[in-house]
Amino acid sequence: MDVSRIPAGRRLGVAAVGCACALALGTGCSGSGVPVSVAEERKVPKATSDLQDDYQKVIRDVLPSVVQIQARDDLGSGVVxxxxxxxxxxxxxxxREKTFQVTTAGNESPQAARLVYAYPEQDLAVIKLDRVPDGLRAAEFGDSSKVDVGQIVxxxxxxxxxxxxxTQGIVSATGRTVSEGRTGGATGATISNMIQTSAAINPGNSGGALVNLDSRVIGIPTLTATDPGGSGDAAPGIGFAIPASTVRTIADQIIEDGRVTDSGRAALGITGRTVIDDQYRPNGVAVVEVARGGAAAEAGIRAGDVIVRLGDSDITTITSLAEALAALKPGDRTKVTFTRDGDERTVEVTLGEQ
Known part of the structure; x- marks a missing residue:
């Protein structure tokens, strides 16, 4: 699936839009064209009223913890x-910025902030306010392992x-592994266990909060699917969020150590590139360089080999290799199939850490 990171938003004006009411029976208008109050026709069902109350409570609980981040001319979101x-x-x-202007809830004047550490491999970063304003409220993060398809978010x-x-929607899938592109500031990260949602996600939503009805942040909106027809436009109703468990793991390390010390991401220990066949179709990953002492080196894989399979996954591109590795953990043993001088070989590899 083609996906793209959500680009940072830009400020824009919003115009009020009116609506017309057709003069026809059964359209909710009186014969004179005066709209009939829906409340006069029927009461709001209790279930609907209760759900509305739930939404409004979640918004009151969590929205004060969601901030706007300005980096030069671009805007994004963040969660306290x-x-x-x-x-x-x-x-x-x-x-690549190191300093930012952050607008927090209840404070019209932007607050200065600085970068603590960015981890592009997982498309996560932590920044810190120079001064903590009064009333700043930290969000509560939920257990993303308990997220279910159909859950309202x-x-x-x-x-x-x-x-x-x-915006509102549901969890439409879990456990997705998706890859960003590398254009327009995207990191090119391949991220596993993503939450797929139908809640509308647009430029500027990046880094914000995906929240359940218990007022817990279960993910950080990051990617939108793109139209497979090649237009490059976002596919409506298909967005992805990094699960809260991953966010907590990475953020805690950054805050405590100033960097990521244990990524939990499996690695072969190679530098590779996609190769194509005579029909210009991707046909594997050529090993350009092997890290000394890494998993591939220990298994006897050499520069010039072309990897065509990892475990049960066929490997045709560097992205497909990254996605196959994203489903595994450091220390896992798996088979790697590659070609060397026209011969196909298979070796067992104990994966290292990225």
Missing amino acids: YDDDGHIVTNAHVVG LAMGSPLGLSSSV
């Missing part, structure tokens, strides 16, 4: 992680620069 002013967001939101952030915006 703790009471010390740490904010978690996407690595592609911070880009809200996405909160600053789509298109419109701060404190909320």
Whole structure:
């Protein structure tokens, strides 16, 4: 599946839009063209009223913990992680910048913040406010392992620069492994165990909050699917969020150690590139360099070999190799099939850590 990172949003104006009412029976209008109040026709069902109350409570609970991040001319979102002013967001939101302006709930004046550490491999970053404003509220993160398909979720952030915006949808799939491109500031990360959602996610939502009805952040919106027809436009209703468990693992290490010390990401220990066949079709990953002492080196894989299979997964591109590795953990043993001088060989590899 083609996916793209959510680009940072830009400020824009919003125009009010009117609506017309057709003069026809059964359209909700009186014969004179005066709209008939829906409330006069029927009461709101209790279940609907209760659900609305749930939405509004979640918004009151969580929205104050969602901030807007400005890096130069671009805007993104972030989530207040703790009471010390740490904010978690996407690595592609911070880009190469080191300082930021952050607008928090209840504070019209932007607050200065600095980068603590960015980890592009997982498209996560932590920044820290220079001064913690009064009333700053840290979000509560939920257990993303308990996320179920069909669960109602809200996405909160600053789509298109419109701060404190909320959209609604459901969890439409779990356990997705998706890869970003490398254009427009994207990190090229391959991320496993992503949460797929139908909640509308637009430019500027990156780094915000995907929230359940218990007011817990279960993910950080990061990617949208792109139209497979090649237009490059976002496919509506298909977005992806990094699960809260991954966010907590990475953010805790960054806050405590200033960097990621245990990624939990499996690695072969090679530098590779996609190769194509005579029909210009991707046909495997050529090993350009082998890290000394790495998993591939220990298994006897050499520069010039072309990897065509990892475990049960056929490998045709560097992205497919990254996605196959994303499903595994450091220390796992798996088989790697490659070609060398026209011969196909298979070796067993104990994976290292990225």
